[in-house]
Amino acid sequence: MIRLIWTLSAHTRYYLRRYMPTNRLLDAIRRRPNLRWGIPAMLLAVPYLLIASICTNALADGAPGWLHLVVLWAVWNAMKFTTMGPVSLILLVRARIAEAVARPGVRRDGDAGESLNHAAAEPLLHR
Template structure:
């Protein structure tokens, strides 16, 4: 039974990471090339929060209770986009420090300097 639950959990996580649009965008932001887009991506939280607010308004006006699931989904996606900003800055800083160390190591070993080729 535990094995079945673990397998189901892994497959669900794979499906969500692979096919859900917000997760695809977050994966693109986590690449080295996309790290600079983390702060602008935080702006995408606003439409999600507006959609959640609209659903809450509809629910308060006598709307269907299943809209609570959409509110939960919209709030979760908004939180993901709010969190990616600081995370991307930390990852970008780490990547730049790593690249700087690699450049210093190459400079120190003489690889890439013009004097070695003359």
């Protein structure tokens, strides 16, 4: 029974990660070149919160109960986009630090070779 539930949840997760548009967008934002779009992506939470607000007001006025699912869906997507901003900022800072740590070692080798070539070329210029 546990194995069946585990398998079902794994397949459901795979399907949702693969085919739902918000998950695909968030996966694209988590890639290194797109990390800068995490903060602007937080603005996508606004329409979801608007949908949740409209549906909540409709529920208060006597709309069908299935709108609770729409409210849940909208709030969940709003939370995903709201948390993506700080997460992408942390990932971007971490990636830039890693790039900065890797860069000076390469730059020192290039500077050392450049200064040696420059020093060797100076006597040739004065002849």
